[in-house]
Amino acid sequence: EPEVTQTPSHQVTQMGQEVILRCVPISNHLYFYWYRQILGQKVEFLVSFYNNEISEKSEIFDDQFSVERPDGSNFTLKIRSTKLEDSAMYFCASASGTSTDTQYFGPGTRLTVL
Amino acid sequence: LAKTTQPISMDSYEGQEVNITCSHNNIATNDYITWYQQFPSQGPRFIIQGYKTKVTNEVASLFIPADRKSSTLSLPRVSLSDTAVYYCLVGPTLFSGGYNKLIFGAGTRLAVHP
Numbered sequence: 215e216p217e218v219t220q221t222p223s224h225q226v227t228q229m230g231q232e233v234i235l236r237c238v239p240i241s242n243h244l245y246f247y248w249y250r251q252i253l254g255q256k257v258e259f260l261v262s263f264y265n266n267e268i269s270e271k272s273e274i275f276d277d278q279f280s281v282e283r284p285d286g287s288n289f290t291l292k293i294r295s296t297k298l299e300d301s302a303m304y305f306c307a308s309a310s311g312t313s314t315d316t317q318y319f320g321p322g323t324r325l326t327v328l
Numbered sequence: 329l330a331k332t333t334q335p336i337s338m339d340s341y342e343g344q345e346v347n348i349t350c351s352h353n354n355i356a357t358n359d360y361i362t363w364y365q366q367f368p369s370q371g372p373r374f375i376i377q378g379y380k381t382k383v384t385n386e387v388a389s390l391f392i393p394a395d396r397k398s399s400t401l402s403l404p405r406v407s408l409s410d411t412a413v414y415y416c417l418v419g420p421t422l423f424s425g426g427y428n429k430l431i432f433g434a435g436t437r438l439a440v441h442p
Contacts, residue, residue: 218371245422247429257372257415257432270429305371307430315422317430319371 216240218320220306226326227296235291235323237306245309246289247317248281250274250302257305263289264311296327332416337437346403348436350416353397358424361392361399364415366435372415376401411440 219238227233239246248260261271263281278294289308293300303324307317333351340346352361360379364372376383378390378399389402403410413435420426 245428249430249432256434257366257430259429259431262429272429303369307371309422309428311422315428316374316377317428319373322369322371324369 216318218306218308218318220304220320220323222323223321224324224326226328229298229327230295233293233296233325235293235304235306235325237289237291237308237320238287239289239306239308240310240318241287242310243308243318244311245315245317246281246283247307247309248291249305249307249319251305251322252299252302260291293325296325298327301325301327332418332433334414334416334433334436336434337439339439339441340406341441342407343405346406346410346438346440348401348403348414348416348438349398350401350418351398352416352418355396355418356420358420358426359418360421360424361390361396362417362419362430363388363390363401364417364430364432366413366415372430372432375414377421406438406440408440408442411438413437 221236246263251257261275262269280292282290303322305322306320309317362377363375366372376388376390380392383390391400415435422428
Protein backbone atom coordinates (compact mmCIF):
# COMPACT_ATOMS: atom_id res chain seq x y z
CA GLU A 215 0.00 0.00 0.00
CA PRO A 216 1.40 3.42 -0.92
CA GLU A 217 2.39 5.59 2.01
CA VAL A 218 3.70 9.02 2.83
CA THR A 219 7.33 9.06 3.92
CA GLN A 220 9.18 11.71 5.89
CA THR A 221 12.84 12.38 6.55
CA PRO A 222 14.56 12.68 8.87
CA SER A 223 12.69 10.86 11.61
CA HIS A 224 14.41 13.02 14.21
CA GLN A 225 16.13 16.37 13.74
CA VAL A 226 18.04 18.18 16.45
CA THR A 227 19.03 21.78 15.83
CA GLN A 228 20.21 24.86 17.62
CA MET A 229 17.93 27.82 18.13
CA GLY A 230 18.21 30.24 15.23
CA GLN A 231 19.23 27.61 12.71
CA GLU A 232 17.31 26.78 9.57
CA VAL A 233 15.80 23.34 9.14
CA ILE A 234 14.18 21.65 6.19
CA LEU A 235 11.79 18.79 6.78
CA ARG A 236 11.18 16.57 3.83
CA CYS A 237 8.16 14.59 2.76
CA VAL A 238 7.41 12.32 -0.16
CA PRO A 239 3.64 12.28 -0.61
CA ILE A 240 1.79 9.41 -2.20
CA SER A 241 2.32 9.39 -5.93
CA ASN A 242 -0.44 11.07 -7.96
CA HIS A 243 -1.85 12.87 -4.93
CA LEU A 244 -2.62 16.51 -5.62
CA TYR A 245 -3.15 18.04 -2.17
CA PHE A 246 -0.44 18.38 0.44
CA TYR A 247 -0.46 19.42 4.07
CA TRP A 248 1.77 20.04 7.04
CA TYR A 249 0.64 19.66 10.62
CA ARG A 250 2.51 19.79 13.88
CA GLN A 251 1.96 18.31 17.32
CA ILE A 252 3.73 19.66 20.34
CA LEU A 253 4.34 16.92 22.88
CA GLY A 254 1.15 16.15 24.78
CA GLN A 255 -0.94 18.61 22.76
CA LYS A 256 -3.31 18.59 19.82
CA VAL A 257 -2.42 18.07 16.20
CA GLU A 258 -2.39 21.55 14.64
CA PHE A 259 -2.88 22.46 10.99
CA LEU A 260 -0.08 24.53 9.49
CA VAL A 261 -0.60 24.78 5.76
CA SER A 262 -2.26 23.24 2.73
CA PHE A 263 -0.74 23.28 -0.74
CA TYR A 264 -2.33 22.67 -4.11
CA ASN A 265 -1.38 23.41 -7.68
CA ASN A 266 2.03 24.69 -6.60
CA GLU A 267 0.75 27.29 -4.23
CA ILE A 268 -0.44 27.65 -0.67
CA SER A 269 -4.21 27.30 -0.51
CA GLU A 270 -4.64 27.90 3.18
CA LYS A 271 -2.44 28.52 6.20
CA SER A 272 -2.91 28.90 9.91
CA GLU A 273 -1.75 31.66 12.23
CA ILE A 274 1.13 29.43 13.25
CA PHE A 275 2.48 29.50 9.71
CA ASP A 276 4.17 32.88 9.91
CA ASP A 277 7.01 34.35 7.86
CA GLN A 278 9.59 31.98 9.29
CA PHE A 279 7.82 29.04 7.63
CA SER A 280 7.76 28.19 3.96
CA VAL A 281 6.79 25.21 1.85
CA GLU A 282 7.97 24.06 -1.50
CA ARG A 283 7.44 21.28 -3.96
CA PRO A 284 10.82 21.42 -5.68
CA ASP A 285 10.18 18.48 -7.96
CA GLY A 286 7.47 16.00 -8.75
CA SER A 287 7.92 13.96 -5.65
CA ASN A 288 9.14 16.00 -2.67
CA PHE A 289 7.26 18.42 -0.47
CA THR A 290 9.31 20.37 2.03
CA LEU A 291 8.71 22.53 5.06
CA LYS A 292 11.41 25.07 5.88
CA ILE A 293 11.74 26.86 9.18
CA ARG A 294 14.16 29.75 8.68
CA SER A 295 15.18 30.58 12.21
CA THR A 296 14.06 27.96 14.68
CA LYS A 297 12.81 28.81 18.14
CA LEU A 298 12.55 26.64 21.20
CA GLU A 299 8.78 26.54 20.79
CA ASP A 300 9.13 25.00 17.33
CA SER A 301 10.04 21.72 19.00
CA ALA A 302 7.30 19.31 17.96
CA MET A 303 6.38 16.39 15.73
CA TYR A 304 5.78 17.59 12.21
CA PHE A 305 3.45 15.52 10.07
CA CYS A 306 3.09 15.69 6.35
CA ALA A 307 -0.14 14.50 4.74
CA SER A 308 -1.40 14.12 1.21
CA ALA A 309 -4.76 13.56 -0.42
CA SER A 310 -5.71 12.41 -3.85
CA GLY A 311 -8.48 14.93 -4.38
CA THR A 312 -9.95 12.92 -7.20
CA SER A 313 -11.95 9.93 -6.08
CA THR A 314 -11.36 10.60 -2.39
CA ASP A 315 -10.16 13.42 -0.14
CA THR A 316 -8.87 11.22 2.66
CA GLN A 317 -5.64 12.59 4.05
CA TYR A 318 -2.85 10.09 4.53
CA PHE A 319 -0.30 11.06 7.14
CA GLY A 320 3.38 10.30 7.24
CA PRO A 321 5.18 8.96 10.32
CA GLY A 322 6.38 12.42 11.30
CA THR A 323 9.65 14.18 11.98
CA ARG A 324 10.47 14.94 15.57
CA LEU A 325 12.13 18.35 15.68
CA THR A 326 14.06 19.25 18.80
CA VAL A 327 15.32 22.82 19.09
CA LEU A 328 18.00 23.37 21.72
CA LEU B 329 -15.66 25.37 11.73
CA ALA B 330 -17.91 23.32 13.98
CA LYS B 331 -16.69 22.78 17.52
CA THR B 332 -16.63 19.16 18.64
CA THR B 333 -16.95 17.66 22.10
CA GLN B 334 -15.98 14.09 22.91
CA PRO B 335 -15.04 12.22 26.09
CA ILE B 336 -11.47 12.75 27.23
CA SER B 337 -10.94 9.07 27.92
CA MET B 338 -12.63 5.67 27.84
CA ASP B 339 -11.75 2.23 29.07
CA SER B 340 -12.79 -1.07 27.58
CA TYR B 341 -11.84 -4.73 27.53
CA GLU B 342 -10.80 -6.96 24.71
CA GLY B 343 -13.68 -8.31 22.68
CA GLN B 344 -16.12 -5.59 23.69
CA GLU B 345 -17.81 -3.12 21.38
CA VAL B 346 -16.77 0.48 21.99
CA ASN B 347 -18.92 3.47 21.11
CA ILE B 348 -17.42 6.95 21.19
CA THR B 349 -19.87 9.80 20.82
CA CYS B 350 -18.99 13.23 19.52
CA SER B 351 -21.17 16.33 19.79
CA HIS B 352 -21.09 18.97 17.06
CA ASN B 353 -24.11 21.19 17.62
CA ASN B 354 -23.19 23.87 15.08
CA ILE B 355 -22.37 21.58 12.18
CA ALA B 356 -22.84 23.29 8.81
CA THR B 357 -24.63 21.97 5.77
CA ASN B 358 -21.43 21.27 3.86
CA ASP B 359 -19.59 19.72 6.81
CA TYR B 360 -18.64 16.07 6.90
CA ILE B 361 -17.80 14.02 9.99
CA THR B 362 -14.46 12.24 9.94
CA TRP B 363 -12.77 10.07 12.53
CA TYR B 364 -9.04 9.54 12.84
CA GLN B 365 -6.98 7.27 15.08
CA GLN B 366 -3.54 8.08 16.43
CA PHE B 367 -1.02 5.84 18.14
CA PRO B 368 1.81 7.40 20.19
CA SER B 369 4.53 8.99 18.05
CA GLN B 370 2.68 8.18 14.82
CA GLY B 371 0.69 10.21 12.37
CA PRO B 372 -3.11 10.14 12.52
CA ARG B 373 -4.79 7.44 10.48
CA PHE B 374 -8.16 7.79 8.76
CA ILE B 375 -10.86 5.51 10.09
CA ILE B 376 -14.19 6.54 8.60
CA GLN B 377 -16.13 9.48 7.19
CA GLY B 378 -19.81 10.19 6.79
CA TYR B 379 -22.42 12.84 6.14
CA LYS B 380 -25.61 11.33 7.46
CA THR B 381 -27.21 8.03 8.54
CA LYS B 382 -24.86 5.09 8.88
CA VAL B 383 -21.54 4.29 7.28
CA THR B 384 -19.68 1.03 7.75
CA ASN B 385 -16.29 -0.18 6.61
CA GLU B 386 -14.03 -3.04 7.56
CA VAL B 387 -12.79 -1.25 10.65
CA ALA B 388 -15.70 0.66 12.17
CA SER B 389 -19.21 2.00 11.84
CA LEU B 390 -20.31 5.61 12.06
CA PHE B 391 -23.82 6.49 13.16
CA ILE B 392 -25.15 9.96 12.43
CA PRO B 393 -28.68 10.96 13.50
CA ALA B 394 -30.94 12.97 11.26
CA ASP B 395 -30.12 16.31 12.93
CA ARG B 396 -26.37 15.61 12.51
CA LYS B 397 -25.60 17.33 15.82
CA SER B 398 -23.75 14.29 17.06
CA SER B 399 -22.12 11.15 15.76
CA THR B 400 -21.02 7.84 17.23
CA LEU B 401 -17.99 5.86 16.22
CA SER B 402 -18.48 2.16 16.88
CA LEU B 403 -15.54 -0.21 17.10
CA PRO B 404 -16.64 -3.84 17.17
CA ARG B 405 -14.74 -6.33 19.32
CA VAL B 406 -11.77 -4.17 20.26
CA SER B 407 -8.35 -5.64 20.87
CA LEU B 408 -5.32 -4.33 22.77
CA SER B 409 -4.01 -2.86 19.54
CA ASP B 410 -7.01 -0.50 19.39
CA THR B 411 -5.59 1.44 22.34
CA ALA B 412 -5.12 4.88 20.82
CA VAL B 413 -6.48 8.40 20.66
CA TYR B 414 -9.59 8.81 18.52
CA TYR B 415 -10.42 12.17 16.98
CA CYS B 416 -13.77 13.39 15.72
CA LEU B 417 -13.38 16.11 13.09
CA VAL B 418 -16.10 18.15 11.46
CA GLY B 419 -15.62 20.39 8.46
CA PRO B 420 -16.00 20.83 4.73
CA THR B 421 -14.14 18.45 2.47
CA LEU B 422 -12.43 18.99 -0.85
CA PHE B 423 -15.71 18.09 -2.52
CA SER B 424 -17.93 20.31 -0.39
CA GLY B 425 -16.16 23.61 -0.70
CA GLY B 426 -13.05 23.38 1.47
CA TYR B 427 -9.37 22.59 1.12
CA ASN B 428 -9.94 19.97 3.74
CA LYS B 429 -7.72 21.27 6.50
CA LEU B 430 -8.26 19.02 9.47
CA ILE B 431 -8.92 20.68 12.82
CA PHE B 432 -8.12 18.25 15.61
CA GLY B 433 -9.48 18.49 19.12
CA ALA B 434 -8.07 16.75 22.14
CA GLY B 435 -9.62 13.45 21.10
CA THR B 436 -10.70 10.47 23.19
CA ARG B 437 -7.99 8.37 24.71
CA LEU B 438 -9.21 4.77 24.52
CA ALA B 439 -7.52 2.19 26.70
CA VAL B 440 -8.30 -1.46 25.98
CA HIS B 441 -7.50 -3.85 28.80
CA PRO B 442 -6.92 -7.62 28.67
